[in-house]
Amino acid sequence: MSLTADKKIFKYNNDKKYISIIKIIILILSSFFSAWVFQYICFGRPTFIVSAFFFCLVLSLYDKSRLGLNIFTLLLALVYPAAKVFGSGVVQTAALDVVLTTNFEETVGFHEVLPSYLLIQGGAIFVVYLLLIIFNKRLSVKLSGIKRLYSYLVTAVACICVCIYGYKAFEPRVSEMIEAYSFIVDEQEPKETDFKILSQISKYDNYVVIIGESMRSDFMSTYGFPLKTTPFIDKMNKHYISNFISPAPNTTISVPRFLSLTVDGKLQDNNNAVTMAKLAGFDTHWISSQGYSGISCSSAGRVARYADHKTFVPVQNDFVLLPIIEKTLKDNHKKVIFVHIVGSHENPCSKLFGYPNNYKYNVGKVMNCYLATYNKTDEFVHKVVEMLKATSKSYSLVYFADHGLNFVESSGGYKIFRDPEIKQSYEVPLFVVASDINDNHEYEVTRSAFNMIDFYASWLGVKTNLTRDDYDIFTAESDENPLVADYENTLNPYNEKKDGIKASDVFKKMVDAK
Incomplete structure (x- = not known):
């Protein structure tokens, strides 16, 4: 070779x-x-x-x-x-x-x-x-x-x-x-509740719970944001919590815990505010613009199934719920209405449905739309309160948001990045409006949403075998270092979380850009 x-x-x-x-x-x-x-x-x-x-x-x-x-x-x-x-x-x-x-x-x-x-x-x-x-x-x-x-x-x-x-x-x-x-x-009846009503002295004819979505307290003008994002709520006679902490950074985990009993970190979703109201003799309604699959939503649906009447609208426009709420209020029965809205859920621009967006600041489209959804939610709450007044019956309404949102700077503005390690993911509003509340008072306390089941009992005027007697969410001592759940349902102290971008940071950028 x-x-x-x-x-x-x-x-x-x-x-x-x-x-x-x-x-x-x-x-x-x-x-x-x-x-x-x-x-x-x-x-x-x-x-x-x-x-x-x-x-x-x-x-x-x-x-x-x-x-x-x-x-x-x-x-x-x-x-x-x-x-x-x-x-x-x-x-x-x-x-x-x-x-x-x-x-x-x-x-x-x-x-x-x-x-x-x-x-x-x-x-x-x-x-x-x-x-x-x-x-x-x-x-x-x-x-x-x-x-x-x-x-x-x-x-x-x-x-x-x-x-x-x-x-x-x-x-x-x-x-x-x-x-x-x-x-x-599973099409069978949901698990039976363990609640027992020991006594009852209900104060109002109509009770309304509005569960907001993705709304942070620091972007509300009610809580000091310089722009008028919540002008109607600002003027309402109400009692509100200065530092209210959501139990989780997303709807799936937070909503059941807002409405149900939690013992040693374990959720008991059969022992919830709906079952408590039913046992107390109220007609219970669940009205929602969340979830295309309605009752099959694995978060809110776990509690919603206990209601006497359930309505899930096919479009995520909260204003579509208003005629349904108005019709429900015309019923003469004493009732508790749970209203689950879309609010400021991402993408916030798609949640406006033609509602005017008056924010044109140099903070990006997402942030401007996000602020506009606050105006829309503000008007929604205002309309519901006006409906309650129009019935000439005694009433009380509580509003809270299920969780906040974390923002990060991106492409010249801000975009949403959910992060369970950021404090702002949990900082949400809670306020109560009632026919006999004649002042506008902020209670400077820290309150954990894990205690909401005690609030419902006190609010509805009932004593039960599973809740604290005479609990007052406004005057009770602050909840020291409240716990919050992450995406894996692990509980961690809220105080150990870190600060993200604050509403004041966003406003500063708005002012500096002018």
């Missing part, structure tokens, strides 16, 4: 060797991306064992067999921005609620208000992984030295390890999700 031929053979073998090395590197990178994205979305954190599993899986599969895994990873890349918002992965009841009660329009709206860098990160992951797929396809030389049987054996062992690890890591979350979903599809 000639020297030239030997050189060609040597060069061919070297090229083949280099191509194989490059392919191994690409497989390592692609398996890393699959593992990293999968873990971040499901667990919220990376683990070596899952990375090893994906690498073994990628090596053991034929090129064509990897198609499913590649598609799976590309789809995960699209979910990445949402996973960052949830923080601890999307395998949790909070995510289940979003999936079951949203549609395409809501999904688009959700992504519109996310910070740009999250969308860029998700897009970058998608593009990089797509390029890895293309390079892997073009380098079609078979890997040498990897026995298929051996790789299958390694993959099987890795699968077993991942299953064991996954069971330990996911079991609490999955069990909770299964329980929530079972509740949704």
Whole structure:
């Protein structure tokens, strides 16, 4: 054989060797991306064992067999921005609620208000992984030295390890999700309450609970924001709490805890304000503009199912609820009406439905729309109070928001980034309006929403076997270092959270931009 031929053979073998090395590197990178994205979305954190599993899986599969895994990873890349918002992965009841009660329009709206860098990160992951797929396809030389049987054996062992690890890591979350979903599809009557009414002296004929959405107290002019975001509420005779702390940073976890008994951190959603009112002889109504699937909403629906009458409107426009509320108030029965509104939910621009937006400040479209939704909620509350007055019956109305929102600076303005570690995610308004309240008084106390079940008993004029007697939400001692739940239902002290962007920071930017 000639020297030239030997050189060609040597060069061919070297090229083949280099191509194989490059392919191994690409497989390592692609398996890393699959593992990293999968873990971040499901667990919220990376683990070596899952990375090893994906690498073994990628090596053991034929090129064509990897198609499913590649598609799976590309789809995960699209979910990445949402996973960052949830923080601890999307395998949790909070995510289940979003999936079951949203549609395409809501999904688009959700992504519109996310910070740009999250969308860029998700897009970058998608593009990089797509390029890895293309390079892997073009380098079609078979890997040498990897026995298929051996790789299958390694993959099987890795699968077993991942299953064991996954069971330990996911079991609490999955069990909770299964329980929530079972509740949704179960057509049987909800669990019986443990409440017993010991005595009752109800003060009013009509009671209304308005559950607001995503409204922070510091953006309300009632609480000192310089712009008139809540002019009607500002002037109303009312009693309100200066520092009211929501139990959780999202609707799924907060609404049941606002309305139900919580013992040692565990929710007892069968022992709720609706069942208490029913036992006390009130006609109970649940009227909502939240949730396309109505009663199948896994958060509010768990409590709403206990009401005597339930109405879920198909559009997320709170003003559509007004004629329903007015008709309900004409009923002569003593009643408690629970009104669950969309309020300032993201995307706030899509919640206006033609309502005027008078905010044109240099803080971005999302923030201007967010402030406009305060005006809309303010007018909604005002109209409901006027309806109550028009009945000529005694009444009381309580308003609170289910949680706040965290904002971050993005693209010259502000966008929404939900974060359970930020104090502003929990700082919400609470006020009470009544036919016999003749002053406008702020009570400077810190109050935890976990005590709301005691408030309902006192408010409705009942004593029960499960609530404190004569609890006064306004004059009781402040709740020291209230606890709040994160997305995994873990309780942590509110005081250990950190400050995010405040309303005063936003207003300063408005003024400086002029």
